[in-house]
Amino acid sequence: MADLLSVAKLAGVSRATAARAFSSPDLVRPATREKVFNAAQQLAFRPNKVAQQLRSQATQMIGVMVPSLDNPVFAEQLQAMEVAARAAGYSLIVTTSDYSPSREGDIVEEMLRQRVDGLVLTVAEADNSAVLEKLRLEKTPCLLVYNPPGNSGFPSIGVDNRAASADATRHLITLGHQRIGMVAGPLLQSDRAQQRFDGYCHAMGEAGLIARPLVEMARHTQADLKILMTALQGPEALSAVICTNDLLAISLMGELQRAGFNVPGDLSVMGFDGIALGKHLYPSLCTIEQPRADIGRTAVHTLLAMIRGEECTPAPLPHALRQGESVGIPTSRKSTSSTS
Amino acid sequence: MADLLSVAKLAGVSRATAARAFSSPDLVRPATREKVFNAAQQLAFRPNKVAQQLRSQATQMIGVMVPSLDNPVFAEQLQAMEVAARAAGYSLIVTTSDYSPSREGDIVEEMLRQRVDGLVLTVAEADNSAVLEKLRLEKTPCLLVYNPPGNSGFPSIGVDNRAASADATRHLITLGHQRIGMVAGPLLQSDRAQQRFDGYCHAMGEAGLIARPLVEMARHTQADLKILMTALQGPEALSAVICTNDLLAISLMGELQRAGFNVPGDLSVMGFDGIALGKHLYPSLCTIEQPRADIGRTAVHTLLAMIRGEECTPAPLPHALRQGESVGIPTSRKSTSSTS
């Protein structure tokens, strides 16, 4: 409520002096400074950031757009971003796009109007994105998260999805699995899902195994589940599946168990993301762990560097294979020692 | 970059007219309006929200503070808030307090400086909160979420924790459970945990059963788990436990299963919150579902009403008991028909 001018008046000095008392106290005589502080105290003065932002042409705000907060991958990344941003004196404006291009557009436009100092985005497809196209013409620093760098022209923070997925596949192969499939959620088109599928294909080929087509579980409907179940039976039955994300892996695992399958006995299930909850399940989820917190922190620090005008070409962050009880030795071999 | 003044110049009109072309087009002659729009187009004019905010003394921003985004309850609530806020033309500044009073204080101060139009907070203890005490003196509308209304003096959005917890307890009792315990996470002191324990005690007493002291699982350490395991054995062994939140229930369930217990065979486990993931687990989590999305939406709408100056005394939102496979008939009765 009370503004600097009132404080200045009460203290008997000019606005300039009052302002200095706060921003550069050493330029003000101690006695004067005290008078100003006292006046500020009495009036419960609280500096108006909006005015500061207008004047300084910098908002100390970062615009964040994630697809959804219902997926813990994004929530966990955001948690880390918030801490890092706050530590640096920045605030986050958080938005969700639901992967909708039109929402993406509206959101970014809105944030640019708000004059955020920088943007951290996760889009559906970085290579073919209207928003990014538009942003290329703007001077506002922009950083992608989770999206592969590709040829979008924007720096990107995340893991090497292809390599990570190949690692996951190799892990299963090492355990003796040969009939390995990959299951994707509704966002088949997402650039990450694509890369993860590539990595899977690569690792399969490398081992002389045949990669199967991506199974799509659009929604967790019964129909989709049946299709998958079918793939789990017969001579060509899968012994392991990799899901393109943990949420999918967890619900798939639940459905399978509910349908009478044993995980990993009948089928090993791997996830991708490394959400915290996966560790506590039983069977615990074997997955590729993306360093979500690290990704969030790095995103903030990189963006701040960009805001300072530094050139940034961040390297992919390291992923890790998190062992878990949801993956085991394939049944065919196991069957010699124990039969269900 | 380009401001209204440049647009006005290029269009050959005054700032006032240019401004009017956007805010009240009908006050401007169509021909003039076109000139302004063309100029704006050419210069890639984008209205500066910061200036509008300063001028209008309203930011159309809502400050949100949650304890953590690592817990899906808050993330899911936030997801709904974001959608509702955006639909109303508001943006969210999102922060996390980690339940730390000092962080709570800093965050709120920061948001007040930012001149947010209102605040939506979830604090550790609403009844004994320094931040709320300070906020009572401010004119900025403030709303609590999840915190029981108590005597904080602020309107609050959430379910009736005591009633919900009693319902959970009665559900178990109805199934035949008698030796029911309650387990809390690290935040014993949280006002919600307290109310949930009260509800449990009430329902137990009502049925003539003895309520046990709250078991604290500070962290998911082995030590804590052993304490709990002990409670599950011997003549006074529990047949069911209610956890004060889903995250805790899920990890407890996992640990129990890993230790060789069967859920719900040996022990029924109930959660509290209703996070989405619980539905997809196996066994699926039986829990009290707080309408997280509804809570988020209602919080935004209520706050907007408060910002408009309306008096608000929101009623508690309805909770629901979500059936789940993690709860079953107590073993003692079951043992007649089948023995492990």
Add this chain to the structure above:
DNA sequence: TAATACAATGAGATCGATCTCATTTATCAG
């Protein structure tokens, strides 16, 4: 055509903090 009403536009102040530049006051050396 003159007079009145109303539409369209412009000049200038305002929101709150801060920066530049000019001015005043204090301090030190000679």
Add this chain to the structure above:
DNA sequence: CTGATAAATGAGATCGATCTCATTGTATTA
């Protein structure tokens, strides 16, 4: 004690949009 250098302070402009009030312009009617 005075001139000179430094320290402290103030006046006013600025950031960008918008509101009030005054003024110019058009239209309607007697």
